[in-house]
Amino acid sequence: MPMNEENKEFRPLIVAFCCNWCSYAGADLAGSSRLSYPADVKIIRVPCSGRVNPMFILRAFERGADGVIICGCHPGDCHYSTGNYYARRRMALLFSMLEYIGVENGRTRVEWCSAAEGAKFSKTMNEFCEKIKSLGENVRLGDLRCKN
Amino acid sequence: MYSIAKENLNSLYAAIAGSYDLFMPIKTAGQTNYGFWKEGAEGDIDTLKTIRSGKDAFFPQVEQLYTVNREIVPADVAAGDDAEKAANTPIRTKLNVTPGKLVDQDFVIFGMRPCDVRAIEVMDNVFLTDPVDSYYKSRREHGIVVALACHEPEESCFCTVFGVDPADPSKAKADVATWMIDGKLYWKALTEKGEALTAKVANLFEEADADAKVEEEKAYIEGIAKQLPNADLSLEGWGAGKTDEKFKSEVWDKVYKGCLGCGTCTFVCPTCQCYDIKDYTTKDGIQRYRCWDSCMYSDFTLMAGGQNRQTQLQRFRQRFMHKLVYYPTNNDGMFMCVGCGRCVEKCPQSLNIVKVIKAFAENK
Amino acid sequence: MQELINRLKELIADGTVVRAIGWKKGDMPYNPEPAYFEKPEDFDNFVYDGFCGANLSKMMIEAGKLEGKTAVCLKPCDTYSFNQLIREHRVNRENTYIIGVGCRGKLDIEKARKAGIKGIKSISGIDIEGDGDVTFDTIYGEKKMAYTDLMLDRCHVCKGKDHVIFDEVIGESKDTGDADRFEEVIKIEKMTPEERFAFFKSELSKCIRCNACRNVCPACSCRKCVFDNTKFDSQQKANVDSFEEKMFHIIRAFHVAGRCTDCGECSRVCPEGIPLHLFNRKFIKDIDTFYGEFQAGKDPEAQSPLTDFTFDDLEPKDAVGRGDK
Numbered sequence: 055m056p057m058n059e060e061n062k063e064f065r066p067l068i069v070a071f072c073c074n075w076c077s078y079a080g081a082d083l084a085g086s087s088r089l090s091y092p093a094d095v096k097i098i099r100v101p102c103s104g105r106v107n108p109m110f111i112l113r114a115f116e117r118g119a120d121g122v123i124i125c126g127c128h129p130g131d132c133h134y135s136t137g138n139y140y141a142r143r144r145m146a147l148l149f150s151m152l153e154y155i156g157v158e159n160g161r162t163r164v165e166w167c168s169a170a171e172g173a174k175f176s177k178t179m180n181e182f183c184e185k186i187k188s189l190g191e192n193v194r195l196g197d198l199r200c201k202n
Numbered sequence: 203m204y205s206i207a208k209e210n211l212n213s214l215y216a217a218i219a220g221s222y223d224l225f226m227p228i229k230t231a232g233q234t235n236y237g238f239w240k241e242g243a244e245g246d247i248d249t250l251k252t253i254r255s256g257k258d259a260f261f262p263q264v265e266q267l268y269t270v271n272r273e274i275v276p277a278d279v280a281a282g283d284d285a286e287k288a289a290n291t292p293i294r295t296k297l298n299v300t301p302g303k304l305v306d307q308d309f310v311i312f313g314m315r316p317c318d319v320r321a322i323e324v325m326d327n328v329f330l331t332d333p334v335d336s337y338y339k340s341r342r343e344h345g346i347v348v349a350l351a352c353h354e355p356e357e358s359c360f361c362t363v364f365g366v367d368p369a370d371p372s373k374a375k376a377d378v379a380t381w382m383i384d385g386k387l388y389w390k391a392l393t394e395k396g397e398a399l400t401a402k403v404a405n406l407f408e409e410a411d412a413d414a415k416v417e418e419e420k421a422y423i424e425g426i427a428k429q430l431p432n433a434d435l436s437l438e439g440w441g442a443g444k445t446d447e448k449f450k451s452e453v454w455d456k457v458y459k460g461c462l463g464c465g466t467c468t469f470v471c472p473t474c475q476c477y478d479i480k481d482y483t484t485k486d487g488i489q490r491y492r493c494w495d496s497c498m499y500s501d502f503t504l505m506a507g508g509q510n511r512q513t514q515l516q517r518f519r520q521r522f523m524h525k526l527v528y529y530p531t532n533n534d535g536m537f538m539c540v541g542c543g544r545c546v547e548k549c550p551q552s553l554n555i556v557k558v559i560k561a562f563a564e565n566k
Numbered sequence: 567m568q569e570l571i572n573r574l575k576e577l578i579a580d581g582t583v584v585r586a587i588g589w590k591k592g593d594m595p596y597n598p599e600p601a602y603f604e605k606p607e608d609f610d611n612f613v614y615d616g617f618c619g620a621n622l623s624k625m626m627i628e629a630g631k632l633e634g635k636t637a638v639c640l641k642p643c644d645t646y647s648f649n650q651l652i653r654e655h656r657v658n659r660e661n662t663y664i665i666g667v668g669c670r671g672k673l674d675i676e677k678a679r680k681a682g683i684k685g686i687k688s689i690s691g692i693d694i695e696g697d698g699d700v701t702f703d704t705i706y707g708e709k710k711m712a713y714t715d716l717m718l719d720r721c722h723v724c725k726g727k728d729h730v731i732f733d734e735v736i737g738e739s740k741d742t743g744d745a746d747r748f749e750e751v752i753k754i755e756k757m758t759p760e761e762r763f764a765f766f767k768s769e770l771s772k773c774i775r776c777n778a779c780r781n782v783c784p785a786c787s788c789r790k791c792v793f794d795n796t797k798f799d800s801q802q803k804a805n806v807d808s809f810e811e812k813m814f815h816i817i818r819a820f821h822v823a824g825r826c827t828d829c830g831e832c833s834r835v836c837p838e839g840i841p842l843h844l845f846n847r848k849f850i851k852d853i854d855t856f857y858g859e860f861q862a863g864k865d866p867e868a869q870s871p872l873t874d875f876t877f878d879d880l881e882p883k884d885a886v887g888r889g890d891k
Contacts, residue, residue: 108820112813139875146885147823150852151816153886156763164882194763197809199484231768233839253838356684429705460600464778466837493803501796550778550835552597
């Protein structure tokens with residue numbers, strides 16, 4: 055993974071799936087409020103957290119992500135009424151399965167974040183990035199071929 | 203002839219592995235498959251049939267053909283020392299193509315059964331005739347095959363039908379023939395390559411004058427082979443030039459129905475050699491690799507215009523026609539089946555080549 | 567077995583059904599194959615014994631599209647799969663005549679091979695009505711094994727002897743369960759992450775991507791599987807990197823989560839003997855714990871847990887690390 059040559063500090067690669075209606079706007083607000091979050095977080099905008107297929111998460115890991123976070127509207131606030139409820143069940147099962155096959159806990163996370171919560175978005179991303187840094191590089195779920 | 207006690211086999215493996223890569227049946231998670239032996243691995247030559255055949259030694263399931271990487275050429279390099287030119291040169295990318303490495307070291311395939319050794323001949327006809335497959339060829343040139351007689355053939359075996367002798371590996375195109383008799387492995391080099399291997403590990407062997415013992419073992423194995431339920435399977439009606447007759451037969455419709463369209467039979471088969479070539483997108487390029495393909499899959503030979511075989515009946519027919527008719531037609535009557543019986547054991551729906559041959563015999 | 571054959575012949579003769587799906591005698595005593603039967607003489611090869619383990623419910627997807635009714639022989643656990651297929655509108659109930667067949671556990675020839683039995687000529691004691699040990703007549707002499715020792719793993723966690731859907735039942739069934747369904751899953755959950763990772767790595771590294779687990783699964787009934795997409799570089803057949811098997815098996819199990827009836831066909835057919843049911847059972851166990859007990863296929867009207875929700879479902883962060891608390 056990207057290593058900063060000067061100080062050898064581990065810089066994780068984090069993929070954040072953000073729903074178009076709440077979390078993506080929350081990220082926008084964080085930006086316009088001049089709140090910072092690590093540049094290691096790469097945001098992918100999705101129409102709804104319910105759009106996030108478990109395969110997206112595994113594929114992100116395959117291609118070199120060290121952490122994956124899914125952000126959606128708060129339960130009850132989904133733009134499509136129920137999308138995030140389904141996402142919540144799916145992710146609960148997937149995360150439990152990843153733990154079961156021996157992937158470290160904490161590499162995946164779901165956070166509900168509304169368009170008004172720029173501060174929360176920034177705080178969450180900072181926290182998550184620290185967590186991934188402490189876990190180190192993702193070796194258990196990567197594809198070796200993507201590293202060269 | 204030499205011999206070595208069974209309990210000393212691990213030191214034999216270690217000695218071979220000291221000079222060569224050693225590819226042999228290894229037990230992992232309860233199943234025996236071919237793999238590269240390294241210290242601590244559980245070599246298992248007692249299991250008659252590995253799940254995957256030994257064809258991986260020459261034709262692995264996945265093989266890197268070449269890699270393409272994109273390299274960004276900085277403007278100043280492209281322009282040499284000319285600073286002004288550098289300033290006006292756009293950043294360029296260069297494609298580097300690195301061919302996959304051909305095998306250039308001798309390696310040993312240990313414990314291959316006579317049927318699997320015959321399967322190498324079947325594959326040779328495909329990969330070593332024009333156009334020659336250089337990846338396969340390099341492996342063939344460097345592979346040293348140590349064949350092992352089948353002490354107790356099982357009911358799914360029908361190799362004798364195809365003229366394979368389970369009792370005598372020296373008849374197979376191997377470099378060394380071995381027999382496991384009463385806790386001792388008897389070893390006989392057959393070719394120059396085999397002699398070279400023997401010389402390297404000779405200090406572990408005892409000289410043995412065991413021709414009589416081996417003859418006795420051969421007679422024992424032949425006795426068992428005769429009793430196997432499929433020993434008298436008849437191949438009448440199959441072989442070169444039967445395309446029209448068999449292709450149009452209505453029997454196919456009766457035998458294919460249980461087929462799931464999975465690839466088990468083709469992947470455990472020692473003679474199936476169809477492959478697909480694919481690209482995998484890496485960080486800054488692609489890896490082009492080939493991997494086994496199965497004619498049972500719905501996207502086999504998928505082209506821009508679609509597929510030539512659209513139903514499972516057609517796919518099923520293709521597999522057996524290829525083995526029993528097309529291949530013999532192109533290869534002087536040699537069948538593309540060696541009777542190892544892996545498909546008999548592994549098909550999820552219990553369909554297999556024996557049932558097909560029998561169904562045709564019944565519905566003449 | 568004779569009663570079953572007579573009844574099937576009768577159903578065809580009186581026009582109730584046009585064909586029947588059952589098992590055809592194999593060339594070995596242990597390998598009957600799923601087959602169609604139409605004419606009276608076809609039934610000469612009909613067999614139903616301990617080795618008829620295949621779940622025939624998935625065959626009804628295609629058979630249901632044929633002209634006329636089809637009779638299908640389903641064991642108690644197969645009827646769950648059939649119910650689930652009804653739930654998903656994949657089979658045509660009106661076109662099916664379900665004969666619930668008796669079952670006293672199905673056998674696994676691999677178990678005999680593991681016990682060193684080879685050169686089998688004939689097997690007795692595998693009849694459906696029978697009782698007692700299984701006797702193998704082999705080239706190397708006679709061998710005996712207890713019926714339960716020869717049973718498929720799935721039969722030790724039997725779902726019960728009742729058919730959940732049928733038109734008529736022929737034969738007695740027995741609940742062969744003598745183990746806890748989640749025992750193996752719990753054992754793995756208790757390992758350290760490193761041990762779990764090593765366990766799954768060694769099991770999955772055997773995978774040859776033959777797709778038998780997917781193709782046999784009655785819940786995997788998509789017309790086009792996501793892994794058959796040619797535009798997707800981790801599709802099908804290749805096992806280039808160990809990641810691919812992990813992804814394939816996680817996604818395969820995930821796609822049937824909440825729909826998997828735990829029929830155990832995936833583990834039965836795996837040529838490499840990978841305990842694939844461990845993935846499915848983990849999802850089943852989690853679903854039971856998080857969202858209340860649910861048995862797919864028991865009730866064709868019941869909403870599947872993954873197409874359902876409640877307002878106060880468990881948060882994903884609480885789904886993990888439960889062992890640590």
